[in-house]
Amino acid sequence: MPVNTTDVVVTGLGATTPLGADVASTWDALLAGRSGVTRITDSWVDPFPAKLVARLAQEPSEKIDRVRSRRLDRSQQVAVVAAEEAWTDSGAGDAGYDALRIAVVIGTGIGGAMTLLDQDDILEEKGPKRVSPFTIPMLMPNGPAAAVGLAIGARGGVHAPVSACASGAEAIRWGLDMLRLDRADVVLVGGAEACVHPLPMAGFASMRAMSTRNDDPEHASRPFDAGRDGFVLAEGAACLVLERADAAKARGAKVYGTVAGAGATSDGYDLVAPHPEGEGAQRAIGAALRDAGLSASDIGHVNAHATSTPVGDVAEAAAILGAIGDHAAVTATKSQTGHLLGAAGALESVFCLLALRDQVVPGTANIEQLDDAAAVQALDIVRGEPRKATFSAAVNDSFGFGGHNIALVFTA
Amino acid sequence: MSSTAEIQTGLAEILEEVAGVAPADATPEKSFTEDLDVDSLSMVEIATAVEDKFGVAIPDDELGGIKTVGDAISFIEKNNG
Secondary structure (H helix, E strand, C coil): CCCCCCCEEEEEEEEECCCCCCHHHHHHHHHCCCCCCEECCCHHHCCCCCCEEECCCCCHHHCCCHHHHCCCCHHHHHHHHHHHHHHHHHCHHHCCCCHHHEEEEEECCCCCHHHHHHHHHHHHHHCHHHCCCCHHHHHCCCHHHHHHHHHHCCCCCEECCCECECHHHHHHHHHHHHHHCCCCCEEEEEEEECCCCHHHHHHHHHCCCECCCCCCHHHCCCCCECCCCCECEECEEEEEEEEEHHHHHHCCCCCCEEEEEEEEEECCCCCCCCCCCCHHHHHHHHHHHHHHCCCHHHCCEEECCCCCCHHHHHHHHHHHHHHCCCCCEEECCHHHHCECHHHHHHHHHHHHHHHHHHCEECCECCCCCECCCHHHHHCEECECCCEECCCCEEEEEEEECCCEEEEEEEEC | CCCHHHHHHHHHHHHHHHHCCCHHHCCCCCECCCCCCCCHHHHHHHHHHHHHHHCCCCCHHHHCCCCEHHHHHHHHHHHCC
């Protein structure tokens, strides 16, 4: 029995990613097998061991005017771009919802690091009086959520879960809870990240977490491949509009699918290393299935977190195998998008919904030789071309430094 | 020492850069908050830009008293040169 029988549906999608300026172009590029990864050409990258990045396909300034942009950190800009697409797509803004019942939950992993670092340069060079009065509202980790709340006039609560690379997925879970608990009538949820800057790059590189396949950018992110050597940092945002199914139906809204369940656990194992058997991740998937009232055999597709790190992908494979089994078609879309950190879980949830709609599983790029770990070998990982499939439920899992595990179940 | 017209033109340039105010709208009777939609943090940015352009520092306790474009022009005239 599901714990809560209130159906929560997705009525709007938005994204700005390395693959495209919106959801449609991103999805098309994903299915076409295109890569968003390039080599950084700025001179600052010369001493860096990892020189790859997946930058936005379209600058936010193409959609946000100059004056508005200058008081928003890039992480806020991408959040606003994705949120406005999702909000417009849903039609919820014209549906007569009371602003007091409209809420926003947007997570970020790093937040306004670019503002923090840029303003620190100004502090060092020109002194404290030259630091922008917008510094704090631009660097605060609730900044993307706050900017989106302002953009859509949400007065029913604005929240910002921060759980590293699980943040975007955690935001979806939070929105689901708010609707089930009747704390809002419509919740715009998602994740945003934009921290392509020397310091985060250096920090991740020092952890030996990033790919150094610098001469072969498009093939650098290779989840589940034996030759993977780390993730590729990406920027972007993705948003979803959630409503209760009865309300969405009453107003004749287009429905992409149902957020059927969510599970959240923590590893209690290590600050950054995943549990080797993905114990916490497996519990999160199991909890999400129970929450959805589904069994493992109902799940036809998994969009894996799979970042292309040597340790993480194998632990996740064990978790998927343990919680779901070997029958589901697994994909790792970070092979093309790179790793959007706090936006990843939201973007990959968008992919799950589109996969359900189109009955297609995107392929995982760059697997030349599958890792020989038994769990990886056992999974049905879709390699190369997308695969047509018939399925009614999909899982997205996301994990973050700190031992955060979030799993979400979507149904058609 | 700048003329009143030069100060108005310079201030209009700052308002356009910081707050997106069209130069033609930056006339003396306009209230920053009521008419030009300039918020409190943008006023701080404008004060910094005024200091750069005209060499006139606007102390925090004076900034609150500057309500209109005309108030700003008068303050700059009185304190520069």
